[in-house]
Amino acid sequence: MEDHNLENNLRKDLGLVSALSLVVGMVLGAGAFMKPPAVLEVAGDYNYALLAWIIGGIFSICGGLTLCELGVMFPRTGGMLVYLEKIYGSKVSHLYGWMITVLFAPSLVGALVGYFSSVFCLLFGIDDSYKMAVSAGVLGFIAVINAIGVKQAGYLQTIATACKLIPILLLAIFGLWKGNGQVALFSASGQGIETYAPFAVAILATLFAYDGWAQVASVAGEIHNPAKVLPKAIILGIIFLVVVYACINIALFKIFPVQEMVSLGHDASAVASQRMFGHLGGNLVAVGIMISILGGINGYIMTLSRTIFSMAERGTIIGARYLSTIDDDSRSPVNAICVLVVFSFLYSILLDADRLSEISMFSIWVFYLLTFIGVIIARKKYADVPRSYKVIGYPIIPIIAILGAMYVIYGMLVYQTFNGIASIILTLIGLPLYFYYHRKNKNKELSLGEMKKYKVKMQYTIAVSTMIIVALLALYGGVVSK
Template structure:
């Protein structure tokens, strides 16, 4: 396998605080507020719902501990793209990169944009016809910050992570202390609803809320001392999130009976805060939700654009030279960022946020499974590579991660067959493209990507384009009223 050295031009500006903020910032977003009612609806009971959150956390922790070994062995920008290439070869890594480019990345960010737009329009009482303009504005702002540089995007991630904790902690603490006691801990709830979905679907819903821990490995090439920082960031981040999610769920369970919480859906957190703090409190939590989602969008654009960049460096996708170009001023893969932003916006317009989240989760967990198995394979395939970090409790921890992955994939295929088949078909479309580019490039020296200095700074171009798109969409919204 050839080495891709252009990434050495990327700045190594991320430390433990920024990396930890990436984990918490990407994970602690829409899922903390949007998914508790969905998990409860599928689980059917408070305690089954809490069990689903606990199991989802255990799977994520075991997955994070397992993935860390590969992240330290191969501290390259691109994360799982690199791990799969080293372990399974170029074909599987290409399928993963293709899936990330056309399914997971735009679908996940598109879902977050959809959630952000809904909360924004609800808070400011804006008509739904302006949701596209709100989504375009949010994406344009994040693209502008990332076009300036990874350090500035890291600062935004740290600030967003710190700000979002305030309303989350208020809701959790006051809900636990002042909730009217709909559920008495460690005793039977006496409440429940009928559900026909397998329990694995409830775990799947929690995994959307937990997802993001793996993506910090995508910027390993931009982390100082990744062997030390990467495991700490992933492990500490996930443990913190398990505790936060447990507190938020118990707080909500103490405020709402089962039927009411399920019927409220995405509004449950705002209504809960209004009951605790009044109308102003509800608005405060709505602002917190928006900050959380904005931090998630920023974190995913930072990391997932690097995966697209690494994919383009291999020359196996359309526009490889364009997507693998680094801006000389910011030392960021600005073109990959812009393409990801555009496709994410289109997905948010075309599909519902909940469906986008389901499609993205199914797509990524198939490859998570391959990566967890890959840690065991790598022990035999690369026995002499130094490992400053090894999986704690090997092989038990990887086996738990593998078993958990198989279980949730099974649940998704049984309950959401249509989304599963669509994801598989879209992923396999990448195979003909792989063979085409392999045939095209095999007899020539492949040289893609460059460090390019633009005549107009990319952040200014990005800002102007975003403002123009938002203006057009506002006009469209006004005409559609």
């Protein structure tokens, strides 16, 4: 149990403001602009849509409070990968890492790329047939930045984080102020559309916008006085986000009738800004939205490529040697980044952005469910491990988190049975691979994780490849549009 007390060796420099900033900074992003129409479509009317956003926030609060107990117990790099391994063993943690590699990471990045290309084409009046070229271009740009080095990727992330607050504030404040009063909240006269989706699907759609709170648990061991700071940071942070999302939704409801907002889909926020601020002002807000989404793509490629790299170092996935190679110039896992970018692009072609976001949330919430249950198991399995933070309201808060996870999983399986079952099957494929590589590598010394110096710098290779692919896709788009 020696490694369970590593928190004593970590600097506890994070206070309430830092932890609160981490919650809001990780969560607030593309979902604020892209998800309101999708939630409204499956909810059916304004009132149920707002209720879905509130319940999604409650589930996220309970989930965050629950997960952070494990973050304090096992303050090690890897987050949920470590928690699942400690509680359920290496097989389950492998399945989690495999799911991140083949499902969550490419689906999430693919969804963000789909949202970006949609706003980009609307802003510049480009035909939708060019979306593939735009998607390839933005992914190539992010890959080049990350191939240059993590420092440069960090600069991009800082700029995007600062910029994303501008369109959010403008949409929320001016939408509430200048909206034409389409909304009829909390009354029988509220507009609605026919929907056959379970209400759980609307909640699942909001969880894409709330996703990111789990990252706080990864730094729980570095928070000063976590027993007091963690609950406050998670509760205040997500309540703030619920208010922001509610304001954005109400602002959009006041600008659009239900049917028009649903039909606009991903373009609703950009069109709303054009109506409020005129063509030029609206375009500036749309640029802010694109920069926000760009930051989300960059942030997830930065973090999730490291998870893929970590999985490759264990030697239990296909192409482990290639994926665990670090570029000597940038000191980044460039191969893992390239593979993530390629699969994200393919996913964005095969499925629309909303469907990809739902698949990513479904797949990750299956493991959130296991982690929430794991908190209860850990109370018995690691009863003697000191906990500077325990879930407030135990066991009620973990039970709410567990029931919430089960509810959204049920909604996905009922409404999109094929996608739900396909996600589970793709995840379980990782199990025979685990046994195969575990047996193959038994009693072997694996020489993985090597440093490699390429003759041509990887950023140049990626940049040239991206330009060629974008040119070919642009030609294809031109043919299709004719």
